[in-house]
Amino acid sequence: MAAPHAPACPCGRNDARGRPLPLAQCCGPLHGGEPAPSAERLMRSRYSAFVLGDVHYLRATWHASTRPPELSLEPGARWLGLEVRRHHMTGAQTAEVEFVARCRVAGRAVRQHERSRFVQEDGRWFYVDGDALSCGAAP
Numbered sequence: 001m002a003a004p005h006a007p008a009c010p011c012g013r014n015d016a017r018g019r020p021l022p023l024a025q026c027c028g029p030l031h032g033g034e035p036a037p038s039a040e041r042l043m044r045s046r047y048s049a050f051v052l053g054d055v056h057y058l059r060a061t062w063h064a065s066t067r068p069p070e071l072s073l074e075p076g077a078r079w080l081g082l083e084v085r086r087h088h089m090t091g092a093q094t095a096e097v098e099f100v101a102r103c104r105v106a107g108r109a110v111r112q113h114e115r116s117r118f119v120q121e122d123g124r125w126f127y128v129d130g131d132a133l134s135c136g137a138a139p
């Protein structure tokens with residue numbers, strides 16, 4: 001059982017009783033190297049990694065074919081929340097996740113409604129492409 005003060009996971013996932021899951025029981029283990037059980041969980045853990053500034057994890061879960069050579073996070077961005085709208089398999093080992101992410105940068109609220117594609121290889125999910133989260137990028 002989590003300590004009462006355990007910080008809630010940035011991705012906003014709730015447990016079966018509708019209470020926010022702590023980071024250590026949600027995206028934390030994935031950031032530590034555990035494979036994500038689904039594309040949705042990988043999507044959530046990548047959002048959390050953005051919030052926590054975990055560039056290493058973002059690169060590690062980016063498919064080699066589309067991974068940018070360099071990855072830097074927007075300085076001063078404040079992530080406000082993630083809402084996964086839809087998650088469905090598009091093939092035996094491919095999936096698509098539709099989500100809305102909100103953030104604030106330089107005092108301006110930004111809302112991203114995107115679709116991302118994922119592929120599973122050797123039991124691990126990778127982000128392939130679609131729409132990368134980029135808080136602060138002009139729409």
Ligand SMILES: [Zn+2]
Nearest residue numbers: 009011026027
């Ligand atoms: Zn999480």
